[in-house]
Amino acid sequence: MRREVTLRDVAELAGVSSRTVSNVVNGYANVTERTRVRVERAVKELGYRPNVLARNLAQGRSGQIALVVPYLDTPYFSELLQSVIRAAKVSGYNVLIDQTDGDPEHERGFIAHGSRRLLFDGVIFSPLGLDQQALADRDPALPLVILGERTSDGTFDHVGIDDVAASRQATEHLLDLGRNRVAAIGDQPYATGEAAQRRTRGFREAHQARGLPVREDLIIGTPRFNRPDGAHAMAHLLELEEPPDAVFCYSDLVALGAIRAIVSRGLRVPEDIAVIGYDDIEDGRFSNPTVTTISPDKEMIAATAVERLLLRISSATPPPGLELRAPHKLIVRESTVGRSARPPSA
Amino acid sequence: MRREVTLRDVAELAGVSSRTVSNVVNGYANVTERTRVRVERAVKELGYRPNVLARNLAQGRSGQIALVVPYLDTPYFSELLQSVIRAAKVSGYNVLIDQTDGDPEHERGFIAHGSRRLLFDGVIFSPLGLDQQALADRDPALPLVILGERTSDGTFDHVGIDDVAASRQATEHLLDLGRNRVAAIGDQPYATGEAAQRRTRGFREAHQARGLPVREDLIIGTPRFNRPDGAHAMAHLLELEEPPDAVFCYSDLVALGAIRAIVSRGLRVPEDIAVIGYDDIEDGRFSNPTVTTISPDKEMIAATAVERLLLRISSATPPPGLELRAPHKLIVRESTVGRSARPPSA
DNA sequence: TGCTGTCTTTGCAGCGCTGCAAAATCGTAG
DNA sequence: CTACGATTTTGCAGCGCTGCAAAGACAGCA
Numbered sequence: 001m002r003r004e005v006t007l008r009d010v011a012e013l014a015g016v017s018s019r020t021v022s023n024v025v026n027g028y029a030n031v032t033e034r035t036r037v038r039v040e041r042a043v044k045e046l047g048y049r050p051n052v053l054a055r056n057l058a059q060g061r062s063g064q065i066a067l068v069v070p071y072l073d074t075p076y077f078s079e080l081l082q083s084v085i086r087a088a089k090v091s092g093y094n095v096l097i098d099q100t101d102g103d104p105e106h107e108r109g110f111i112a113h114g115s116r117r118l119l120f121d122g123v124i125f126s127p128l129g130l131d132q133q134a135l136a137d138r139d140p141a142l143p144l145v146i147l148g149e150r151t152s153d154g155t156f157d158h159v160g161i162d163d164v165a166a167s168r169q170a171t172e173h174l175l176d177l178g179r180n181r182v183a184a185i186g187d188q189p190y191a192t193g194e195a196a197q198r199r200t201r202g203f204r205e206a207h208q209a210r211g212l213p214v215r216e217d218l219i220i221g222t223p224r225f226n227r228p229d230g231a232h233a234m235a236h237l238l239e240l241e242e243p244p245d246a247v248f249c250y251s252d253l254v255a256l257g258a259i260r261a262i263v264s265r266g267l268r269v270p271e272d273i274a275v276i277g278y279d280d281i282e283d284g285r286f287s288n289p290t291v292t293t294i295s296p297d298k299e300m301i302a303a304t305a306v307e308r309l310l311l312r313i314s315s316a317t318p319p320p321g322l323e324l325r326a327p328h329k330l331i332v333r334e335s336t337v338g339r340s341a342r343p344p345s346a
Numbered sequence: 347m348r349r350e351v352t353l354r355d356v357a358e359l360a361g362v363s364s365r366t367v368s369n370v371v372n373g374y375a376n377v378t379e380r381t382r383v384r385v386e387r388a389v390k391e392l393g394y395r396p397n398v399l400a401r402n403l404a405q406g407r408s409g410q411i412a413l414v415v416p417y418l419d420t421p422y423f424s425e426l427l428q429s430v431i432r433a434a435k436v437s438g439y440n441v442l443i444d445q446t447d448g449d450p451e452h453e454r455g456f457i458a459h460g461s462r463r464l465l466f467d468g469v470i471f472s473p474l475g476l477d478q479q480a481l482a483d484r485d486p487a488l489p490l491v492i493l494g495e496r497t498s499d500g501t502f503d504h505v506g507i508d509d510v511a512a513s514r515q516a517t518e519h520l521l522d523l524g525r526n527r528v529a530a531i532g533d534q535p536y537a538t539g540e541a542a543q544r545r546t547r548g549f550r551e552a553h554q555a556r557g558l559p560v561r562e563d564l565i566i567g568t569p570r571f572n573r574p575d576g577a578h579a580m581a582h583l584l585e586l587e588e589p590p591d592a593v594f595c596y597s598d599l600v601a602l603g604a605i606r607a608i609v610s611r612g613l614r615v616p617e618d619i620a621v622i623g624y625d626d627i628e629d630g631r632f633s634n635p636t637v638t639t640i641s642p643d644k645e646m647i648a649a650t651a652v653e654r655l656l657l658r659i660s661s662a663t664p665p666p667g668l669e670l671r672a673p674h675k676l677i678v679r680e681s682t683v684g685r686s687a688r689p690p691s692a
Numbered sequence: 693t694g695c696t697g698t699c700t701t702t703g704c705a706g707c708g709c710t711g712c713a714a715a716a717t718c719g720t721a722g
Numbered sequence: 723c724t725a726c727g728a729t730t731t732t733g734c735a736g737c738g739c740t741g742c743a744a745a746g747a748c749a750g751c752a
Contacts, residue, residue, distance in 0.1 A: 004464075006708055017732045022710065030730055052465045053403045054708035057737050062399060064442075072431070073628060078424035085418070085443055094442055094465065096410075099431060118350075119398045119440065227632040256632055263634050264685075282419060286573040286602055288609050288634050339610075352738055363702045368740065376700055400738035403707050 005048045014042035025050060064094045065309060066120040068110055070102040070128040074226070075281035076251065077126065080147070083302030084124060091310055096120055102224070104129040104192075111138040122309045129192040143312035145305045148195055152321040157308045161296040161328040163195060167202025168209075169330050170276050170294050171248050175210060177274055177336060179246035182207075183218035185233040185258060186225055186250025199250050199278070218244050225250055230257025238265060245273055246336075252277035252284040255291050259335065275335040289334035300326040351394045360388035371396060410440045411655060412466040414456055416448040416474040420572070421627035422597070423472065426493070429648030430470060437656055442466055448570070450475040450538075457484040468655045475538040489658035491651045494541055498667040503654045507642040507674040509541060513548025514555075515676050516622050516640050517594050521556060523620055523682060525592035528553075529564035531579040531604060532571055532596025545596050545624070564590050571596055576603025584611060591619055592682075598623035598630040601637050605681065621681040635680035646672040 007025075011018040016035060023031050024039040042048075056062050067084050069077045085095045096119065100106040107127050111134070122143035135153065138144070144156040152158040174182050184203045188196035200219065207214045220236060222229035230249055237244055238261065249255035255277030259269050269275055269289055277284055277293040284291030304324055311319060353371075357364040362381060369377050370385040371394075388394075402408050413430050415423045431441045442465065446452040453473050457480070468489035481499065484490070490502040498504040520528050530549045534542035546565065553560045566582060568575035576595055583590055584607065595601035601623030605615050615621055615635055623630055623639040630637030650670055657665060 004708090008708080018708090019710080019733075020731060023731085026710090032730070035731085049464075051403075051708050053399065053406075053408060054737095055710075057397075057399045057403045057739085058708075058710040060399075060710095060737065072428040073421065073425045075419065075421065075424075078421075078427075079419045081424075081443070082418040082445060085445060096440055097427075097431060097443060099428060118395075227628070231632070260632050260634055282573070283629050286577075286606050288606055350738090354738080364738090365703075365740080366701060369701085372740090378700070381701085397738050400707095401740075403709085404738075404740040406707065406740095 004051065005046045006051070007048075010039065010042045010046055010048045013046060014039045061121050061313070062119055063092065064096050064120045065306070065313075066096045066098055066110075066123045068098045068100060068107070068123060068125045068127070070100050070126065072097065072099055074253070075283055076253075076279045079281060080126075080298055080302060083299050084306060087303045087306040091306070093121075093306070093310070100128065102128040104134070108134040108137065111135075111142060111144065121313045124305050124309055143309055143318075145309045145312070147301065147305060151194070152323050154321040155318070156321045157305075157312070157324060158321070159301050159305045159308070159324045159326065160195075161294075161301070161326050163198035164202040164205065166278070166294045166296075166328045166330075167199040167248070168206045169202075170278065171203045171206035172209075173292070173330060173332070173336065174246040174248060174274055174276060175206060175212070177246065177270075179244075179274055180212070181215060181218065181242065181244045182246045182248060183215070183220065183237050183244035184248045184250070185220045185222060185230060185237075185254050187219050187221045188223075189221065196250055199248075203248055215244075222250075222254065225254050227253045227257035227260070230254035230259075231261040232257075234258035234261035238262070238267075243273070246270075247273060247275050249275060249277050252279045252281045252291055252293055254278075255293070255335065256283060256287055259287070259289070259291070270334070270336050270338050277335075280331060284333070289338070292333045292336040293331050294328055295331045296328045297326045350397065351392045352397070353394075356385065356388045356392055356394045359392060360385045407467050407659070408465055409438065410442050410466045411652070411659075412442045412444055412456075412469045413472075414444045414446060414453070414469060415472045416446050418443065418445055420599070421629055422599075422625045425627060426472070426644055426648060429645050430652060433649045433652040437652070439467075439652075439656070446474065448474040450480070454480040454483065457481075457488060457490065467659045470651050470655055489655055489664075491655045491658070493647065493651060497540070498669050500667040501664070502667045503651075503658070503670060504667070505647050505651045505654070505670045505672065506541075507640075507647075507672050509544035510548040510551065512624070512640045512642075512674045512676075513545040513594070514552045515548075516624065517549045517552035518555075519638070519676060519678070519682065520592040520594060520620055520622060521552060521558070523592065523616075525590075525620055526558070527561060527564065527588065527590045528592045528594060529561075529566065529583055529590035530594045530596070531566045531568060531576060531583075531600050533565050533567045534569075535567065542596055545594075549594055561590075568596075568600065571600050573599045573603035573606070576600035576605075577607040578603075580604035580607035584608070584613075589619070592616075593619060593621050595621060595623050598625045598627045598637055598639055600624075601639070601681065602629060602633055605633070605635070605637070616680070616682050616684050623681075626677060630679070635684070638679045638682040639677050640674055641677045642674045643672045 007018045007021050011021045021039050024036050065088055067081060072078055088095050107130050124145045126147040146156055146158045148160055186196055187200045204214050220233040222233050247258055249258055255275050259275055262269055262273050267273060277291045280293045280295030284293055304326060353364045353367050357367045367385050370382050411434055413427060418424055434441050453476050470491045472493040492502055492504045494506055530546060532542055533546045550560050566579040568579050593604055595604055601621050605621055608615055608619050613619060623637045626639045626641030630639055650672060
């Protein structure tokens with residue numbers, strides 16, 4: 001493996017200084033057409049390509065951002081990841097992934113004061129169990145954008161949809177169908193469950209707005225938002241004396257798990273129990289039945305997060321931490337209205 | 347944002363040379379206990395953390411590998427990604443993701459001679475439509491491991507399962523159920539469809555081994571292996587005069603799409619048509635019905651790929667390109683045997 | 693005590709690039 | 723023809739680390 005071509009090699013061939021080559025390569029303004037052409041020819045002739053490592057060191061930045069998520073095999077996160085990568089690439093940034101496996105210790109370590117760094121210029125973080133303490137201990141110099149959980153304390157940006165409104169809308173949809181024993185699966189009534197609690201709030205608001213009582217025993221907590229959580233919770237609900245006739249699930253995976261539990265007991269969705277999910281992952285568009293859901297604008301969330309993060313990175317003085325809302329919409333599919341919605345394919 | 351603590355700062359405080367500090371930090375052998383302790387104390391006191399960028403430049407390597415996949419929202423790839431990240435981390439490597447969106451031009455560019463590089467020390471590549479030409483044009487100095495498609499030409503490693511054997515096994519499972527009009531969805535009878543063709547070969551072998559004729563009109567091609575592909579192909583099959591009573595799908599997504607198409611026409615799986623998939627993605631474990639599938643050992647595939655890649659990276663002379671096989675197994679679920687298989691949860 | 697071999701520490705150069713400020717060049721007005 | 727401002731080019735230092743080879747310390751042995 002012979003030595004790579006460097007700026008200096010190009011400079012020599014083109015008969016200019018290496019600094020000028022650098023200027024051309026980086027597209028700086030004040031370069032005469034004549035020199036530009038000469039340099040470009042030399043670049044091509046030698047097959048020069050910049051050494052990113054050296055550039056990074058000289059500039060003191062890595063050109064990379066980290067995306068920290070709990071799990072990657074969760075469709076919501078992988079779909080989000082896809083959008084984040086796309087958005088970052090536009091600005092010439094690479095994305096490093098870190099999976100926390102939902103481990104709070106790991107999450108804390110990532111943003112902790114004095115953690116390893118310099119590998120990335122900023123972090124987009126979708127924490128699962130990040131408490132106040134962790135946020136307080138974090139490296140204040142690390143540009144940070146948080147997705148989903150938490151609300152901003154003013155030192156970082158937070159991007160998400162209006163969970164309360166969306167959840168209210170989802171619940172209202174169920175009530176509109178004439179269901180009157182509506183359950184909720186996914187509550188997390190503890191410090192790290194902010195996002196879940198906002199959904200529960202929307203659930204309550206929908207009932208209150210119609211003067212309906214909330215059946216407290218139909219609000220089921222789950223440690224996570226995965227299929228098994230949904231299946232377990234649903235199994236529990238089905239054993240009640242008076243099972244629900246509709247369920248608001250805090251994620252599509254929970255909904256899929258719940259549907260699975262319902263169907264495996266010989267009941268029908270939505271005839272016996274209507275189910276609505278949250279996230280609009282692809283699975284729900286092809287499941288049987290297809291899943292009615294709240295669809296957050298993921299592209300927008302990703303683009304906004306990246307944009308704000310890059311702003312933070314390039315700002316001398318940190319901009320104020322904003323609370324940013326992406327739009328969402330209700331997508332009605334079979335799990336609440338049955339086959340009347342035509343199948344999505346074929 | 348004040349200056350970061352450097353090796354030299356630590357050296358000064360500890361009263362040793364900066365080179366010695368480097369030795370300690372990197373855990374080199376020949377350091378006296380006394381100096382080690384002194385240096386470590388100084389490191390802690392100043393809160394020193396190595397500048398990865400500088401280290402990379404000095405070492406001429408980036409400590410990063412790239413994983414290039416067509417899509418990230420495809421569960422198979424995101425599950426694989428997860429395993430790759432995990433395996434790479436063990437060896438201190440970071441993973442950069444690149445999505446090609448299945449664009450052959452993009453795929454080519456990534457490994458092309460003279461492409462941007464240095465950002466990663468090697469590439470794990472899961473190509474969709476990489477032809478001979480692209481492989482020939484590739485940068486020979488770039489350590490490369492390929493997953494899935496293609497077979498090795500000796501200049502790179504290829505990691506995968508034995509597709510032919512697995513497909514044969516899947517088909518035999520359907521035949522064992524007494525089905526005699528078995529279809530296959532996913533063939534790709536053109537240059538870039540090697541993986542698909544191996545599956546078709548296994549499909550044929552299973553028939554031949556039992557002296558059964560292969561119904562050529564029941565082998566359906568699809569451009570990709572996604573849900574809509576499965577749904578379309580299945581819709582076509584259902585319109586035949588004599589529709590199949592079993593289907594071997596070349597991915598679980600195809601299977602899910604096919605099931606969707608079957609069910610939406612009021613038919614039952616597996617009573618009317620048995621369906622088997624390939625990949626063992628999580629979706630198939632919770633779908634309705636759950637999907638019988640070929641389960642490749644993804645952890646093993648990822649670990650092997652990373653291991654071989656790192657070997658390539660650290661070798662002065664490139665090791666021979668190997669053809670590596672990870673194990674797989676048949677997992678029987680409801681889509682072929684019905685509810686007799688107990689539901690996976692609740 | 694002097695010499696040799698081994699272990700530990702050091703100094704220097706340099707990875708390839710960019711920031712900075714000075715130098716050179718150019719165009720134009722006086 | 724000179725002077726001055728604007729534009730273009732250059733040289734240098736240095737980002738913070740590691741490779742290399744030499745120097746120093748130390749122990750063992752004659």
